[in-house]
Structures are given as structure tokens and as C-alpha cells.
Amino acid sequence: MAIDPICHMTVDPATALSAERDGETYYFCCEHCRRKFLDSPAAPRQSVAGELQPSHKPQDLSPKPQDPNAVYTCPMHPEVEQIGPDLCPKCGMALEPKFAASPTSEEDPELLDMTERLKIGLAFGVPLVLVAMMPMVGFGLDEWLGAGFGWIQLLLATPVVLWSGLPFFQRAWASLISRNLNMFTLIALGTAAAYLYSVAAVLFPGKFPQAGVEHGHVALYFEAAAVITVLVLVGQVLELRARRRTGSAIRELLALAPPTARLVRDGEVREVPLQEVHPGDVLQVLPGDKVPVDGKVVEGKSSVDESMVTGEPIPVEKESGSPVIGGTVNQTGAFRFQAERVGSETMLARIVQLVAEAQRSRAPIQRTADAVAGWFVPAVAAVALVAFLAWLSLGSLSLAVVNAVAVLIIACPCALGLATPMSIMVGIGRGAKEGILIKSAEVLEVMERVDTVAVDKTGTLTEGRPRLTECAATIPFTENEVLQMAASVERQSEHPLARAVLEAAAERRLDTLAVSDFRSVTGSGIEGTVRGRRVVVGKPAMLKGQGIELAPLLDEKAVELRRNGRTVVFVAIGGRHAGLLAVADPIKPTTRDAVRSLHRLGLRVVMLTGDSESTARAVARDLDIDQVEAEVKPEEKHQRVRALRAAGRVVAMAGDGINDAPALAEADAGIAMGTGTDVAIQSADVILVKGDLRGIVRAFLLSRRTMRNIRQNLFFAFVYNLLGVPIAAGVLYPFTGLLLSPMIAAAAMSCSSLSVVANALRLRTMRL
Numbered sequence: 001m002a003i004d005p006i007c008h009m010t011v012d013p014a015t016a017l018s019a020e021r022d023g024e025t026y027y028f029c030c031e032h033c034r035r036k037f038l039d040s041p042a043a044p045r046q047s048v049a050g051e052l053q054p055s056h057k058p059q060d061l062s063p064k065p066q067d068p069n070a071v072y073t074c075p076m077h078p079e080v081e082q083i084g085p086d087l088c089p090k091c092g093m094a095l096e097p098k099f100a101a102s103p104t105s106e107e108d109p110e111l112l113d114m115t116e117r118l119k120i121g122l123a124f125g126v127p128l129v130l131v132a133m134m135p136m137v138g139f140g141l142d143e144w145l146g147a148g149f150g151w152i153q154l155l156l157a158t159p160v161v162l163w164s165g166l167p168f169f170q171r172a173w174a175s176l177i178s179r180n181l182n183m184f185t186l187i188a189l190g191t192a193a194a195y196l197y198s199v200a201a202v203l204f205p206g207k208f209p210q211a212g213v214e215h216g217h218v219a220l221y222f223e224a225a226a227v228i229t230v231l232v233l234v235g236q237v238l239e240l241r242a243r244r245r246t247g248s249a250i251r252e253l254l255a256l257a258p259p260t261a262r263l264v265r266d267g268e269v270r271e272v273p274l275q276e277v278h279p280g281d282v283l284q285v286l287p288g289d290k291v292p293v294d295g296k297v298v299e300g301k302s303s304v305d306e307s308m309v310t311g312e313p314i315p316v317e318k319e320s321g322s323p324v325i326g327g328t329v330n331q332t333g334a335f336r337f338q339a340e341r342v343g344s345e346t347m348l349a350r351i352v353q354l355v356a357e358a359q360r361s362r363a364p365i366q367r368t369a370d371a372v373a374g375w376f377v378p379a380v381a382a383v384a385l386v387a388f389l390a391w392l393s394l395g396s397l398s399l400a401v402v403n404a405v406a407v408l409i410i411a412c413p414c415a416l417g418l419a420t421p422m423s424i425m426v427g428i429g430r431g432a433k434e435g436i437l438i439k440s441a442e443v444l445e446v447m448e449r450v451d452t453v454a455v456d457k458t459g460t461l462t463e464g465r466p467r468l469t470e471c472a473a474t475i476p477f478t479e480n481e482v483l484q485m486a487a488s489v490e491r492q493s494e495h496p497l498a499r500a501v502l503e504a505a506a507e508r509r510l511d512t513l514a515v516s517d518f519r520s521v522t523g524s525g526i527e528g529t530v531r532g533r534r535v536v537v538g539k540p541a542m543l544k545g546q547g548i549e550l551a552p553l554l555d556e557k558a559v560e561l562r563r564n565g566r567t568v569v570f571v572a573i574g575g576r577h578a579g580l581l582a583v584a585d586p587i588k589p590t591t592r593d594a595v596r597s598l599h600r601l602g603l604r605v606v607m608l609t610g611d612s613e614s615t616a617r618a619v620a621r622d623l624d625i626d627q628v629e630a631e632v633k634p635e636e637k638h639q640r641v642r643a644l645r646a647a648g649r650v651v652a653m654a655g656d657g658i659n660d661a662p663a664l665a666e667a668d669a670g671i672a673m674g675t676g677t678d679v680a681i682q683s684a685d686v687i688l689v690k691g692d693l694r695g696i697v698r699a700f701l702l703s704r705r706t707m708r709n710i711r712q713n714l715f716f717a718f719v720y721n722l723l724g725v726p727i728a729a730g731v732l733y734p735f736t737g738l739l740l741s742p743m744i745a746a747a748a749m750s751c752s753s754l755s756v757v758a759n760a761l762r763l764r765t766m767r768l
Contacts, residue, residue: 094109132153151202160226168191172189190406191229198220259274274292275343279341285335291326293342295340297324302318304316380408385404386729403729403730406728419714424441428444436695439687440685444702444706446669450668450669461588462587466499474554474577483508485513489530515535533574536572539569546572550570551577564618567584590692601700605625606644607628607629608641637662641666671696705763713756713759
């Protein structure tokens with residue numbers, strides 16, 4: 001085995017992609033990782049995001065990395081990737097490890113740094129505001145101190161603006177270098193304008209025109225610059241804490257895996273770290289233990305609570321041969337199982353990786369916000385300049401500075417930038433807790449527009465395993481006698497229906513009997529001698545060929561059963577027609593409710609199946625399915641999906657088999673049952689960990705509510721800026737005398753961001 005140098009996943013060199021560098025061979029899990037490796041230089045901390053370069057953040061302020069060679073990405077701009085930690089050149093946020101995740105709730109270095117800066121800001125900012133406000137409430141501190149009044153404010157404001165606010169200036173500078181203007185560009189411009197204007201007023205008061213003099217001295221705005229910095233820091237700290245809550249879904253999933261396992265070796269049981277478990281090891285699980293890795297039971301019986309992975313609250317019975325999932329909780333009884341998938345190969349690890357990647361992906365609706373942000377910052381700077389010049393032309397340098405700074409601060413597009421990513425992160429994390437794994441934000445948006453759901457029958461609508469549904473007997477035979485005789489000869493057969501007959505006999509506790517002279521007639525049936533009597537199981541033609549007359553009542557019943565989609569075989573014992581057996585793939589208990597719910601959502605349901613027309617029609621009638629496509633070959637399913645799309649339908653395809661994989665890839669949104677094949681799961685956009693059609697309903701509800709939440713956030717952000725910028729510029733002053741101070745603008749800007757975050761967090765508690 002080898003380790004992918006980009007995503008650090010375990011890969012098999014026999015099946016992995018490879019690349020050469022400096023005489024070394026590197027192996028990759030996918031072309032995506034291989035391409036990133038080839039595009040990136042060998043030196044660490046270099047950009048692998050193509051046109052993006054690392055920002056110019058000083059090393060001492062970088063988050064302390066757990067792995068300096070890990071790939072880091074921006075939570076808001078996932079296309080930004082590089083080796084090692086840094087700042088995002090687009091939005092200025094600290095990059096996060098792309099694949100590393102910890103089950104603990106350890107503090108975020110950026111959050112710790114911002115919190116420390118906030119404390120210093122408050123320590124100097126509060127006294128500064130008190131000093132600056134004293135003349136306004138009747139205390140003549142400015143007259144008593146004279147020139148010292150300005151120097152005291154300068155000394156108090158400098159640590160707040162230049163140290164507490166340093167990250168904002170660094171991020172603004174990085175945004176200018178990369179030409180990706182963002183919220184920090186406006187914050188830095190606003191606070192710098194207020195601070196530098198005030199510094200100049202303290203150092204060179206005689207150089208200012210009389211229009212800038214108030215109460216005998218030049219107006220100072222140190223407290224405005226400091227309060228703006230503190231308020232933005234408060235917003236950053238609250239936002240970072242809220243973002244940590246969005247990652248709780250991944251931490252909860254990671255915490256499901258126990259740190260140790262009970263390893264059985266040489267007849268002894270010893271507790272070992274989970275990292276020491278390898279495929280093939282036999283592990284013991286006691287009542288109340290968590291299953292450490294994926295595997296198959298080899299000894300013992302128990303029931304296991306799989307709700308944390310599948311969403312199904314009813315414990316699942318486990319016995320020899322039953323699969324177990326790492327992270328699930330053993331209920332009653334002890335068992336031993338053989339480990340099959342460990343480390344990054346377990347279902348839990350794959351779920352964590354899927355959720356993490358999906359939370360960082362971008363929905364198409366994000367392009368709207370990105371396009372607006374591209375011209376928004378220059379437009380706001382232009383508005384601020386116009387406001388400054390307009391007020392200056394009216395003879396008020398003081399109001400010109402105040403209103404220009406207020407425009408820059410209130411227009412910070414942080415709410416616009418958070419609107420989509422926050423909802424995506426929370427929504428996809430919420431889905432993961434319900435057993436709905438969304439592979440990308442794009443499919444979350446596509447699913448909202450889906451109007452047709454195409455479903456496979458076997459394994460999706462039905463259980464995918466034939467069962468005996470009816471057993472009828474003629475006098476003097478009994479049902480149990482007919483079933484026991486049929487099961488005895490079916491035991492010698494390899495026909496798919498044989499298992500259903502044998503399972504039904506076992507459920508009734510009927511022992512199979514010894515068979516002699518067994519004979520199988522291809523396409524007709526089987527026969528054998530049981531306790532001296534000849535037993536024939538097969539089609540009517542086989543019985544008639546041996547001179548056995550069919551009972552009229554059973555013949556009529558067989559016609560009705562076939563009409564309802566059953567497969568019927570006749571049983572003869574000792575030369576007489578003894579009864580019939582009907583076998584069908586039963587509909588899952590939850591399917592009817594799921595189809596009704598899909599109809600209530602306004603979706604059209606189409607069945608695509610390779611089964612016979614009669615069987616497909618019977619299932620469709622039972623479930624009230626809108627359209628049936630029967631006897632569809634595997635290679636034709638994707639053609640049917642393509643035809644639906646060509647007819648103007650937006651199609652979601654749900655399936656679980658290898659034959660469904662092309663159709664899943666062809667559909668606008670592919671939905672795979674987690675109980676299905678790996679090929680189907682890899683081809684799908686959405687994975688339902690529990691193979692239950694109700695998960696599709698929850699996935700559609702998740703999509704619709706997440707997209708609605710995004711639109712609410714964008715509405716808040718757009719309306720806030722459309723109203724706030726003109727007010728800050730002073731357009732209401734001629735009519736109402738209303739002006740917006742920079743401090744109020746900073747508070748409003750922080751509130752707008754927090755309103756978007758709070759609205760997105762509502763998705764955590766939505767009902768699906």
C-alpha cells in the first residue's frame with residue numbers, strides 16, 4: 001500500500017495512478033490528486049491553485065499547523081489550495097486543512113488569535129471612548145488638557161488600530177496584491193482614513209482649514225477607528241465560533257469511531273489502539289462497545305444500533321456472516337468479527353471525507369454573489385469618494401471624512417460572501433446526520449429543480465431478494481407438506497427461486513428430507529424422489545408432460561398471481577397435483593410512503609426495470625407509479641434517462657446495482673443506495689447510507705430548504721447594502737438631518753454578517 005501525497009489517503013499501487021518526480025514514483029487515488037501534484041512545485045508552502053499565489057502574511061501570525069505539508073484550502077473559496085497554512089488571497093480568511101479533521105473540539109488558532117486581539121482592543125478601546133466622549137457630556141477635559149487631549153487619544157488608539165486591527169490591514173494588502181478586493185479592503189480603507197486623518201490633526205493642527213475645527217480644536221476620529229476595529233473583531237470572533245459549529249457534523253462522525261479495539265490473537269484478547277488493527281484481524285465486541293472497523297461477524301449473535309450511520313432507529317440483528325459497520329454500537333450479546341476495511345477505507349471514514357469535500361464545494365448560485373462582489377468593492381470606493389467630495393464642497397471637511405468612512409464600513413460585503421457557503425456547510429452537515437451524503441453543493445442546487453425521479457425496481461423499490469409469498473395445497477395435502485417436499489428437492493437446485501423456498505421452509509421450522517434420483521430440466525423445473533414418492537416442482541407443462549392433471553382452482557389462482565407480478569411454480573407429489581408456490585421480490589415496507597411523499601412534492605416517478613412487463617406493471621399499480629419502462633436492458637437505462645432529459649425533464653435517478661451506474665452518471669442528479677454496489681455509489685451524486693427510498697424524500701427536502709435558506713441570506717445581504725450605502729453617504733440628511741456615524745455603521749455591518757450566520761444555523765434543527 002502507498003499514501004497519496006496530496007490527500008493522504010491509502011491507495012493500492014496496483015490500481016492507483018502514478019507520477020514520477022526526482023526519480024521517485026508517487027501513487028494517487030484519482031486523477032484530481034495526480035494533476036495537483038504535477039501542477040505544484042516541489043517546495044513546500046507553494047500554491048497549487050494555479051493562478052493564486054500565497055498571501056504575504058507574516059509567519060508568526062500563521063495558524064500552527066498539525067502537518068506543514070498538508071493541503072490547506074479556504075472554507076469560503078475551495079478552489080484556493082496550497083501546501084501549508086496561510087491566508088486566502090481572495091477573502092483573507094485563514095486556510096484550513098483540507099483532509100485533516102479531529103474528533104475533538106480543540107480551539108481554532110485563528111479564533112484564539114482574534115480573541116486575544118479583541119481583549120487588547122477592549123482594554124484600550126473602552127478608556128479611549130470614555131476620554132473622547134467626556135467633552136460631549138459637559139466635562140471640559142479637552143480644554144483642561146489642551147494639546148494633550150489629542151495625544152492621549154493617539155496613545156490609546158494606536159494599539160487598537162495597529163495591533164488589534166493588524167490582520168485586517170494584512171488581508172487588505174493581500175487583496176490588493178492579488179486584485180481580489182474584499183470586505184477587508186473596505187475595513188482597512190475606512191479605519192485607516194479615520195486614524196490617519198486624526199494623527200495628522202494631532203501632529204499638524206495648524207495645517208487644517210477652519211472648516212475642520214470643532215470646539216477650538218481639529219475634530220478627531222480615533223474613537224471611531226478603534227470602535228470600528230473592535231466591532232469587526234467581535235463579528236469575526238462570533239463568526240468563527242459559528243463556523244466551528246458548522247463543523248460539528250464532521251466531529252460527531254469522527255467521534256463515532258472508538259480509539260481502541262479488542263484484538264483476538266493466539267486465543268487471547270487484548271486492547272490495542274485502533275491504528276494497529278489490520279484487515280483480517282479478529283476483533284471482539286462486548287455489549288455496549290462501539291464496533292471499531294468494518295467487517296463480518298464470524299462468531300456470536302447480537303443486535304447493533306446503526307442509527308448514527310444509517311439513520312435507522314431500530315437495532316439490526318447480527319449473526320455469523322452479517323456485516324458490521326465501524327462506529328455503530330453493540331446492544332445485547334457479544335460477538336467476534338473479522339476486520340475487512342480499516343482506516344480510511346471504512347464506511348465512516350469515507351462518509352467523513354465526502355461530507356468534508358461537499359461542505360467546501362460551491363453551488364452555482366455562488367457565482368451570482370461572486371460576480372456582484374467583483375464590482376461591488378470598487379463601486380463602494382467610488383461612492384465613498386463621491387460622498388467625500390460632495391460634503392467637502394459644502395464646506396465640511398469633518399462630515400466629508402465621517403461619511404466617507406461610514407460608506408466604506410457599512411458596505412463591507414462579508415454578509416454577501418457568507419450567504420451561500422454557510423448554508424451549504426450547515427445543510428450538508430445536517431444531511432450527513434440523517435444518512436444523506438451529498439457529494440457536492442452543485443447537486444444540492446440541481447435537486448431543487450428536479451421534476452422527475454427515475455427509479456430502479458429491484459433493490460430500490462423492492463428488497464432485491466425473492467421471497468415466498470403464497471403457498472397453496474390441494475386436498476389431501478397440507479401447505480406445510482407441499483412446502484417441505486418442494487424445499488427438499490429445491491435444496492439440490494441452484495435456481496434463484498430455490499433460496500426463497502428454502503428460507504420459507506426454515507421460517508416454518510420444516511426440515512428438508514433426503515432426495516434421490518434428482519433431475520433438473522432446464523427451463524421447466526426439477527424432480528426427485530422423497531420418501532419413496534416422486535416430487536415434481538416446475539411449470540405446468542412439466543407436470544402435464546408426466547400425465548399429471550392440474551387442479552382447476554389452482555390453475556385459476558396461478559393466473560391471478562401472475563397478473564400481480566408473482567412467479568408461480570406447481571408442485572406434484574406421487575403423481576398428483578399437490579399445490580403451488582408463488583415467489584416475488586416484495587416491496588420494501590417504506591416504499592409506499594416514500595412514493596406518496598414524492599408525489600406530494602410534485603415529482604413524477606418513473607420506474608426503469610429489466611423485469612417482465614407483467615411484474616413491472618403489478619408493482620407500478622401497487623405503488624401508483626406514474627410511468628413504467630419494463631424489460632429495459634442494463635445498457636439501455638442511461639438511454640431512457642437521456643430521453644427524459646431531452647424531453648425537457650430534470651431527472652434524478654435512484655439505483656443500487658452495477659447496471660444502474662451509467663444511468664446514475666447520465667442523470668442530472670444520481671442517487672445511490674448505500675446498500676448497493678461500490679460502482680453505483682461512485683457514479684452517484686447523493687448516497688443514502690440506508691437503502692431506503694424515504695431517504696430520497698429527505699434529500700429533496702434538504703435541497704429545497706437549503707436553497708431557500710441561501711436565497712434568504714442573499715436577500716438580507718443585498719438589501720442591507722442597497723439601503724445602508726446611500727444612508728451612510730448622507731442622502732437622507734437634507735430631508736431628515738440623519739447621518740450615520742462610522743461606529744453605528746460598523747455595528748450594523750457586524751449585525752448583517754451575524755444575521756446571515758444565524759439564519760444558516762437554523763438548518764441544523766430543520767425537520768426532514
